[in-house]
Amino acid sequence: MDPIVMDSFSNYRRMWEHLFWADAALLDAVTSAAGSPPEAAREFAHIIGAEEVWLARLEDRPARLPVWPSITGADLGPMVREVHGHWEDYLAGLQEADVEASVAYSNSAGVRFENSVGDILRHVALHGQYHRGKVNLLLRQAGGTPVPVDYIAYVRGAPAATEADARRKPD
Numbered sequence: 339m340d341p342i343v344m345d346s347f348s349n350y351r352r353m354w355e356h357l358f359w360a361d362a363a364l365l366d367a368v369t370s371a372a373g374s375p376p377e378a379a380r381e382f383a384h385i386i387g388a389e390e391v392w393l394a395r396l397e398d399r400p401a402r403l404p405v406w407p408s409i410t411g412a413d414l415g416p417m418v419r420e421v422h423g424h425w426e427d428y429l430a431g432l433q434e435a436d437v438e439a440s441v442a443y444s445n446s447a448g449v450r451f452e453n454s455v456g457d458i459l460r461h462v463a464l465h466g467q468y469h470r471g472k473v474n475l476l477l478r479q480a481g482g483t484p485v486p487v488d489y490i491a492y493v494r495g496a497p498a499a500t501e502a503d504a505r506r507k508p509d
Contacts, residue, residue: 346437361418364473486498
């Protein structure tokens with residue numbers, strides 16, 4: 339079914355399937371690329387730290403990681419698997435009516451806010467995609483190849499066209 343015509347609850351699930359896929363693709367690039375800059379690992383660790391912090395807010399518990407964890411290299415894989423496992427458990431128990439529920443929490447500066455579960459789910463997915471772009475920029479600046487983590491690449495099962503592709507004239 340076309341994601342646009344899916345009900346909103348199915349769209350949340352699809353968005354999170356993409357998030358898990360994109361994190362896995364980027365993890366591989368950050369941990370296996372020769373010459374991957376430490377800044378890329380730091381930025382990637384922030385994606386996962388933020389995912390954990392937001393899950394802790396949804397579950398009304400202390401976070402297991404800080405929003406900017408000091409984890410690099412070999413520790414990134416286990417951290418991603420652990421955080422994603424907790425998210426998978428949370429999402430498996432989520433019901434359609436739950437996305438409208440309100441969650442009160444304090445941000446990193448201690449300021450109190452209240453948002454819906456749905457808004458938090460959207461935020462975490464969009465926040466991660468923003469930082470994945472930064473990781474890709476850092477990889478490119480270090481001479482590496484960016485990882486195609488666009489949603490359309492996930493849906494197609496094939497990377498989106500590159501800048502070089504777009505500059506080529508059709509035959």
